[in-house]
Amino acid sequence: MSGIANAEVEIRDRRLKSIISFQGKASELQEYSEQLKKPDKDRCFSQCSDCAQGCAATVCYNVRGAAVVVHSPMGCFANTPQIHEQIKNSAAGRGVEAFKAQIICGNISEKETIYGGLKKLREAIETAQERFHPSAVFIQSSCAAGIVGDDIESLADEMAQELGIPIIPVFCEGFKSKIWSSGFDAAYHGLLRKVVRKPEKKQEDLVNIFNFLGSDTFTPILKKLGLRPNYLVPLADIDTIARMSEAACSTQICETLGTYIVDVLEKEYGVPKIHAPAPYGIDWTDQWYREVARVTGRSEMAEQLIRDEHERIRPELEELKKDLSGKKVYIYAGDSYAHNMASLVTDLGMEICGITTLHHDMRTDGKDVKKSTLNEMIRVAGDVENFTVCNKQPYEVIKLIRRTSPDFMIVRHMNMTILGGKLGIPCLLEGEINISAGYDGLLLMGRRIRDLLKAKGILSTLKEYNTFPYTDWWMEQEEEYI
Ligand code: SF4
Incomplete structure (x- = not known):
């Protein structure tokens, strides 16, 4: 059957061998992932889930x-x-x-x-x-x-x-x-x-985009190849969902969100999935365009498009890099979502001083582990020395962030912006990731970070007036992993 x-559907713990605790280097986690082996040590205490x-x-x-x-x-x-x-x-x-x-x-x-x-x-x-x-x-x-x-x-x-x-x-x-x-x-x-039905007809210019609630940034991105997005599932009606099998191919804004359905659509209805990371950062956007173009028969268009787009964004990107180069960023987000962010900040010349993902899928549905976004992130951003997996345990999170003293953080969830504020660290809330997609998304991310860094002064003042319930002795203790 x-x-x-x-x-x-089988839960991720078994299907993808997913984990919720790890401390080490990104490359070490990639090694564990390639062997589908759980890290030797695990959290000995859980405060929440x-x-x-x-x-x-x-x-x-x-x-x-x-x-x-x-x-x-x-x-x-x-x-x-x-x-x-x-x-x-x-x-x-x-x-x-x-x-x-x-x-x-x-x-x-x-x-x-x-x-x-x-x-x-x-x-x-x-x-x-x-x-x-x-x-x-x-x-x-x-x-x-x-x-x-x-x-x-x-x-x-x-x-x-x-x-x-x-x-x-x-x-x-x-x-x-x-x-x-x-x-x-x-x-x-x-x-x-x-709900999903067999396709009655194929729509050769339609690309399934599995996303969260978010803005329409994929219309201009796909229009450059003469394609259009089919945003799924939020805001779609049942008929649109039923006909997702008619699309030319499927992709997602984050592998953690979308690879299960994308994989089943390919197996059950022959809708090809895009074998490239989501379009965040220059290298990943290049790969994504090439793969979308390949499966929709537009490869020649893609090469010219990529050359033109690199040329178009270069002047502003250089300006942004002058302002942002060397700034230290800590990323705290869902699994692949965090890898997407790391790809972006690398192109802006920033230093990643730490990444925490909320869980980690040791493998991805229907995909070679070497093609995972973790591996792709290491390829474009280099190894990340301080890489952790932590499902928002407050007692761990505060220590992880304080140890690295970032200039700012990129976070997926609102509660982390409040913690960042109390620590005097500006936080970019990446609640909606659609806006950071493609070449223009990279520029927008750079502008947003440049604006955000101006908030440093007021947050330093806020930090002065904030007290945490933890003692200095407790803050100096290592987390207990067994
Ligand atoms: S909210 Fe709590 S009790 Fe309700 S389904 Fe989820 S884990 Fe179970």
Whole structure:
């Protein structure tokens, strides 16, 4: 039975041998990855973690016209309200109509965790149907539903028949995986099984771009090759998602986000995946253009385009490098997302004094480990001496950053900007990575960093007035790894 025939996709811990702790050099982690061997030492204490539901939500909550039933206790649903603003802002940046996320929490209680929650789930789906008239309903599972063993798959099939719309189970129970990115795969797996159809016709100029909410920067990037982006999944409707199999090829803004679905699309529907890192930094953008051009039969156009683009950006890039060269940067982001950032700052002449990724996939779906973004990062940026994997453990993070004294940080999540501010370090919040793609994305990144560094003064003042609960003795201790 192929993977897509199974109700659930195997979690990353087993499928990709993913890890959440490592301290060493980037090259050492690459060696472990090539051997698919876990590092010898592991964290002996964990202060916090996150849940796969969050990553599943970044896919499911943002599908235009669909509803989501979160089959969980109310506590699992706590981070939902900000989503409407995010959709509104992203829709504006992409020039499309905004919409409201349509989400219901089934509010499983003690009774359902003992006797089963299918009755409550059915009621929640019926309420979603009555209230929103959705084009599809996602069911996000939870620890409570998983532990009691609710047969969500059977109920989904039954109700899909009754309501005449796809009902899509997403098995993203937090207890199953230490890697919260498993939630992306769970959501994609549900879409691949219940929504994506065989192609009726091929759209030869259409490129699937798997991304988060974000602006429309890939239209100008692809237009140079006479191609157009099919942004997936956030902001797309169910029909667009169903027809992703018609595209000429698939790529992603971050391998951590997209390689599972890109790999299945190639295997199941013959949509070629782009064998190049995402287009961040000059070398990676060159590779990406060449590969997209190759699979769409435009190779000659690509070579001229690359020459012209290098020439076009050179004067401003040289100016930016004069200002930024030698500045020390610490990068704190998801796995491949961080590698993308490292590729960018290298082209701006900066020194990477440390990188922390939130987890690390020892291999990538359907890909040679030597082609991983970690390996590509080492090739363009050189080895990174201070490379760590840490799933946001506060007691570790503060020590990692303080030891390296960066001029600034690039971070993926808002909470890290607050920590950076308290430490007197300016932080570039790279919440939306679309804007940094391509040659123009590199220039924009340079301008943003140059502006950011002007904030150093005010943050130094803030640092003076901030106190942390840690003693000097404690700060000097090494993290305990066993
Ligand atoms: S699904 Fe599990 S891990 Fe996730 S928020 Fe709910 S209880 Fe926590």
